Amino acid sequence: MPDASGLDALVEQLDEVHAGSVLAASHANGRAEIQIAPASNVAVLQWLYGQGYSFLASLHGLDYYPHEPRLGVIYELLDMKQVDRVSVKARVTTDEPRIASVVGIWPGADFPERELYDMFGVQFDGHPDLRRILMPEDYEGHPQRRDFPVGGEPVLFTHNERDGYGADR
Numbered sequence: 001m002p003d004a005s006g007l008d009a010l011v012e013q014l015d016e017v018h019a020g021s022v023l024a025a026s027h028a029n030g031r032a033e034i035q036i037a038p039a040s041n042v043a044v045l046q047w048l049y050g051q052g053y054s055f056l057a058s059l060h061g062l063d064y065y066p067h068e069p070r071l072g073v074i075y076e077l078l079d080m081k082q083v084d085r086v087s088v089k090a091r092v093t094t095d096e097p098r099i100a101s102v103v104g105i106w107p108g109a110d111f112p113e114r115e116l117y118d119m120f121g122v123q124f125d126g127h128p129d130l131r132r133i134l135m136p137e138d139y140e141g142h143p144q145r146r147d148f149p150v151g152g153e154p155v156l157f158t159h160n161e162r163d164g165y166g167a168d169r
Contacts, residue, residue, distance in 0.1 A: 002084055007032045010051070010086070018043050031087060038073075038090040042100045045075060045088065049105055053077035053086060056102075059112035061120040065146035069093045071120050075102070092122060101127040119144035 002010060004027040011025045011034060021040035026033050036044050055078040062072035069091035077086050092099055101124040102109045113124045114133040121142040124130055131137065141148055 002032045002086065003027065006084075007034075007086070010034075013051075014044065014047060017047055032085070033087045033089060035089045035091070038069075038092050038099045041073075041075075041088075041090050042102060042105070045077075045102055045105055048077055048086070048088065052079040052081055053084070055080055056106040056109060057085070059102075059109050059116070061116040061122060061144065063120065063144065063146045064091065071097050071122055071145075073099055073116065073122060094121075097121050098123045098125055100125050101130075103127060118142070121145070 007025055007027045010032075011022050014034070015022050018040055021036050021044050022034060023037055024035040034044075056075060057078050058074070058076035060074050060076075062074060064070050064072060071092050071094060073090045073092070075088040077088060078084070079086075090099060097120075099122060101113055103113065103124075104126070110128070111133060113122075113127055114130060116122045117124060117127075117130055118132045118134050119142055132139065135143065
């Protein structure tokens with residue numbers, strides 16, 4: 001991880017190149033985090049890629065319910081030469097859950113972006129094949145959102161069907 005002064009230097013350089021893109025930065029518990037404006041995610045991530053953070057270790061989502069902007073997109077980047085890690089976070093609202101795709105930078109972001117679309121409802125503009133990956137295409141809702149209703153109908157598995165579970169009696 002870049003130390004606190006290393007993170008400050010990185011953010012200062014980033015702010016010079018892409019003014020207004022950094023909303024906040026923090027270094028706590030050994031983690032360097034940069035929160036960015038969602039409209040500048042591709043520019044910021046391309047710049048960080050050029051600075052050596054060329055490995056996308058993880059791309060995942062987070063729901064900050066009940067706060068808005070509610071949906072978080074988190075990019076965990078690694079600099080393999082310096083053995084450095086930085087988390088880049090962007091938050092989008094539930095009213096307009098859109099952010100640009102980074103598949104052009106990291107082709108491996110294809111399936112994680114589809115998973116975020118499926119589970120959280122985040123639309124990735126420019127994604128080559130944005131469709132559900134875990135849930136059926138006609139499924140309504142996004143199961144990883146905190147306000148998603150828990151419970152409902154039991155899932156019928158074939159081994160339960162043999163035992164009469166779910167069968168009309």
